[in-house]
Amino acid sequence: MSNPTETPRGIGVSPGAAVGPVVQVRGPVRPPDNEPAPADPAAEHVRIKEAFESVARTLEERAALADETAQQILTATALIARDKGLQKAIGKELAAGKGPTTAVTAAVQTYAAQFEALGGYFAERVTDLKDVRNRAVARLLGKEDPGVPEFDVPSVIVAHDLAPAETATLNPSMVRAIITEAGGRTSHTAILAAQMGIPAVVQLAGATAIAAGTMVAVDGDSGEVTIDPSAEYQRDIIGKRERRRAALAGSAGPGRTKDGYPVMLLANIGGVEDAVSAASQDVEGVGLFRTEFVFLSRDTAPTLAEQTEIYTKVFEPFGSRRVVVRTLDAGADKPLAFADLGPEENPALGKRGLRLSALRPDLLDVQLEALGVAAKATAAEVKVMAPMVATAEEAAWFARRVRENGLPSVGVMIEVPGAAIAARHVMAEVDFGSLGTNDLAQYTMAADRMEGTLSDLLDPWQPAVLGLIGTACEGAKVAGKPMGVCGEAGGDALLALVLAGLGVSSLSMAPSKVSIVRYALGLHTMATCHGMATAALDARTATDARNAVLALAHEDLTALL
């Protein structure tokens, strides 16, 4: 079987396995920089209107050939292309001296900003709006429409991100799998691919760089994508899919090692929809509720009432289960219109997370008050933790503010190496810790998370990262506080065993990964997990660490990996 540490991995969002040649979706054409103003704005507007009209006709032609769901999306998108209000706005931009494609982009942006501010359904329509813009801009520049090119053999569709119109018009019998470089668990691509029963992987770094025609094997469960797979691997991946389904069908209930040590299995969520979906699954609660969506894409800070309503909606579906809330994690890379601290040279090392909250305590106070009210209004066991905590003083500052709002349980994310090393002091100030393995790896290995080519350094199996996780767990033990994991590492069935062995008492992950982690825990005793942790810490490289643990794992588990 191939070695997954050499295999690019994204997030599996639609289960199943498939093999096929790559078809690359054409990306959007950008307006030229410093586009000159047209000599005759009125004549230019006529040309722009013709371009939009031709886009509308293309969309209607595609609608006529599509099924009912796709037809509705495409017809609505055609209406956007013919919109009078949009044309008026473009006319204004032209009159102000903007070049044609710059005017189109600016006019679309004003609507996009309004829709994003409205949130929910409207924010999703921004993708349709931008689809129209991209087609019109391409046509104005004499380029081909961005989108899915014609292809005649069943293929794996690869894109930076797919517009709903593109996903909806794909012919399922011609699409073996979908891979995107961007997107998320709840993106249109994920939802439509699952509906169509097509395996899909999102967030695959470097996906758009794979040459068209390259054979790839896609594992929609694990998120693994193998380039030029051997015939043997192709048989394996299909067989593995069947074995995994059969084995996991019987996995249920709380997380326990074979000898009964509890390891809580929790879900990572990012919004109300995620909450409803995760709560309906066999998880013990939420280990990471990211609250950024409440704040991003807004012109003004959300009010106490707005936040209370959202948090109540997130807590309610979980009944009396645990929900761990992470307070606002924004900064230079995730800027807020109403708390702009200016650009930074090094956003990842700048005024983000709790550091932003320290500069704008008003934002944190309203959030904590809303969380306190929502916690009282529901039965959920609400816990609150801060992102980017580096010192014991920061932890103490945060803990005081949380407790003042009547929230009984306060914690910190352990994602800064300094906090991991000083864990016994940091943890003494709070009730629990949660290791953010993605950022911890980024800061430990000094490798940008957004830089796909550095993914080897970001591997949570790196002995240095595992060592630091071990140090943090030791510190938590000295302070007598529980330590969990809420990064991607928690959803890796093999690594989960190592983490349990290092002393981690809860694992939070994408809900789709819970069943295999539960299955893995149930096959191994805590003593075996300790042995695996020791073996991983003793290994020289990330690959050695994984292989050493693999050698100690139960064969029923390794058969599924």
Next chain:
Amino acid sequence: MATRTVTIASSVGLHARPASMFVQAASDTGLDVEIGRPGEESVDATSILGVMALGAKHGEEVVLTAEGDGADEALDSLVALLSRDLDAE
């Protein structure tokens, strides 16, 4: 100028399919039709983006206005449309 006030019956509010149907119907009248919340600035009822950006929810009141020949009849038909749960159809 003809004016009507109507409550949005559509369970999802005036967006998605109901918004498309309303905009289509408003365009078919061939008149300048506007829609807005009572006492607030109105938007062009034939602009899907304008109507969606209005974000009118289920149970909310909106005011329709139109000018020209047949404005009253046109508004009556649009009021009838908005009084139905378009999403359920």
